[in-house]
Amino acid sequence: MADAALSISLRQSGPIPLDASISSDAGSVMALVGPSGSGKTTILRTVAGLYRPRHGRVVVNGQVWLDTERGIDVPPHLRRVGLVFQNYALFPHMTALANVMTALGHLPAEARRSRALALLDRVNLAGFEGRKPAALSGGQQQRVAVARALARDPDVLLLDEPFSAVDKVTRQRLYVELRELTLSLALPILFVTHDFDEAARVAGRMCLIDQGRVIQTGTPREVLARPASVRAAALVDLKNVFSARVSRADPSRIWLDWAGRSIEAHAPEGFSGIAPGQAVSWAIPATQVLISRTDMTVADETPNRFAAMISDLVHLSESVSVKVRLDGPDRPELSMTLPAHYARRTGLVAGSAVTIALMPDGIHLMMDA
Amino acid sequence: MDWIALALSLRLAALTVLILMPVGIWIGRWLAFSDFRGKGVVEAALALPLVLPPTVIGYYLLVGFGVASPIGEVWFRLFGRGLVFSFEGLLLASVIVNLPFAIQPMQRAFEAIPRDVREAGAVSGLSPWQVLARIDLPLAWPGIVTGLVLTFAHTLGEFGVVLMVGGSIPGETRTVAIAIYDRVQAFDNAGAGAMSLLLLALSLLALSITYGLSARVGKRHG
Numbered sequence: 001m002a003d004a005a006l007s008i009s010l011r012q013s014g015p016i017p018l019d020a021s022i023s024s025d026a027g028s029v030m031a032l033v034g035p036s037g038s039g040k041t042t043i044l045r046t047v048a049g050l051y052r053p054r055h056g057r058v059v060v061n062g063q064v065w066l067d068t069e070r071g072i073d074v075p076p077h078l079r080r081v082g083l084v085f086q087n088y089a090l091f092p093h094m095t096a097l098a099n100v101m102t103a104l105g106h107l108p109a110e111a112r113r114s115r116a117l118a119l120l121d122r123v124n125l126a127g128f129e130g131r132k133p134a135a136l137s138g139g140q141q142q143r144v145a146v147a148r149a150l151a152r153d154p155d156v157l158l159l160d161e162p163f164s165a166v167d168k169v170t171r172q173r174l175y176v177e178l179r180e181l182t183l184s185l186a187l188p189i190l191f192v193t194h195d196f197d198e199a200a201r202v203a204g205r206m207c208l209i210d211q212g213r214v215i216q217t218g219t220p221r222e223v224l225a226r227p228a229s230v231r232a233a234a235l236v237d238l239k240n241v242f243s244a245r246v247s248r249a250d251p252s253r254i255w256l257d258w259a260g261r262s263i264e265a266h267a268p269e270g271f272s273g274i275a276p277g278q279a280v281s282w283a284i285p286a287t288q289v290l291i292s293r294t295d296m297t298v299a300d301e302t303p304n305r306f307a308a309m310i311s312d313l314v315h316l317s318e319s320v321s322v323k324v325r326l327d328g329p330d331r332p333e334l335s336m337t338l339p340a341h342y343a344r345r346t347g348l349v350a351g352s353a354v355t356i357a358l359m360p361d362g363i364h365l366m367m368d369a
Numbered sequence: 370m371d372w373i374a375l376a377l378s379l380r381l382a383a384l385t386v387l388i389l390m391p392v393g394i395w396i397g398r399w400l401a402f403s404d405f406r407g408k409g410v411v412e413a414a415l416a417l418p419l420v421l422p423p424t425v426i427g428y429y430l431l432v433g434f435g436v437a438s439p440i441g442e443v444w445f446r447l448f449g450r451g452l453v454f455s456f457e458g459l460l461l462a463s464v465i466v467n468l469p470f471a472i473q474p475m476q477r478a479f480e481a482i483p484r485d486v487r488e489a490g491a492v493s494g495l496s497p498w499q500v501l502a503r504i505d506l507p508l509a510w511p512g513i514v515t516g517l518v519l520t521f522a523h524t525l526g527e528f529g530v531v532l533m534v535g536g537s538i539p540g541e542t543r544t545v546a547i548a549i550y551d552r553v554q555a556f557d558n559a560g561a562g563a564m565s566l567l568l569l570a571l572s573l574l575a576l577s578i579t580y581g582l583s584a585r586v587g588k589r590h591g
Contacts, residue, residue: 050488076491083492089485093507103493152494
């Protein structure tokens, strides 16, 4: 952690509760994800020096920007930080060029203009340098904001929900551009969003934040498919979360008793000391619930097969979102996502009787029941 | 036309504007950007001249400026003359009475600047002084000019406070507004009419400027 390009640790009980330690390497994009009010923007503002927590330490490339124990708090204008605000916060009375030049105070006066033009060119805004923000579209304003943030020649780049104010089509294009841009930058990038898809598209690592606390850190894939707790599963909107008891375990597999049904799951790494009778929670992503080819009367090697009935079926653009209800006293409902062509070919409708299969490697165990 | 009174009024208005420009910017910006316990009381105190009868303000200033008061005593020791019935006393009274006219439009203009725009200035490497010069003042200038124009016009027209604190000493404290009153008392309606028309024209001009500028502020942030 001491060697990371950026390390943050914050702690306070109020007014905004914070308990977070985050570190990020140069060249990597870390997404801070969580519901609104979770404190992710406050973490970003602390790095920029716009917010001062009760207890905190921010170290960037070995320079201490904030250390409340030692009374160090470098003011924002002396921190080399590029910040793209949620609503861009462009200077409304300045042209795009002047906006970028304002952040070039560290260069000699005669070098600023050409550097600013080069930065605007880099974000595909050549030719727009004379326009004021009001005469630019949302996507163009976002690019000016990115160019201005880069103009500072920052040690860390901070992006606060940079896509929230542009339309969906523009957003798709900006994802690609931002991804290309971040690949060419050798500095840590923190990216705040409440959109998990967005985080997965742009960031290499993801930090799940809830009420000011980091509750899980990992690749977007890990965090989204393997949440560390039931709370994390709820935050990442993992649909199928259930309680069960461990009935049997061997080094590679675990069998669960799910209200009388037996479920086989792969034992996760580092999941040791699990004992029969222990209460656990388990979850399965909607994409890992499959429709079995054969019904329950046919003997099949496939584990975790259950008879079910389709209770709801919604056609989306490329997939079909299906809810199935299982037999049994608890009548649990599971969400699954099927390819659109599969649902069409098999003629599934609400009310169809099906047999579903839960992929053992898709089943994810959480110790808090 | 009492040219001496007119010159005195213009000098008084110009000096009041000159003093209230930095004072108004400083207080207006402070009230716009900070939040503290008792802010409402401070704002109310600064707005008092808007609602109090000028004679009441004049009375308190008269008492406060007198040689028996601490302010008057310090002034007397420093300059060897009293504040009451002097141009300096009149100027000080004018500054106090005009505080709300100068501060309120400036405060509103500073408040209209989005917080993140000012923060973006700091994050872009601008020191607090540079944020003032390159972001706050360029964005708030219509409000600042409005405050100063209102101050100028209001000083030309102030009557009650001037009469209470300054009296009517030609060349020292007799302003145009007082001179008009004197002319009417002396049945010189022509003289009073000429000066009244001048004040009417100046007030109309000042208000036209402020309305024009506030439309500008609305457009910029709207």
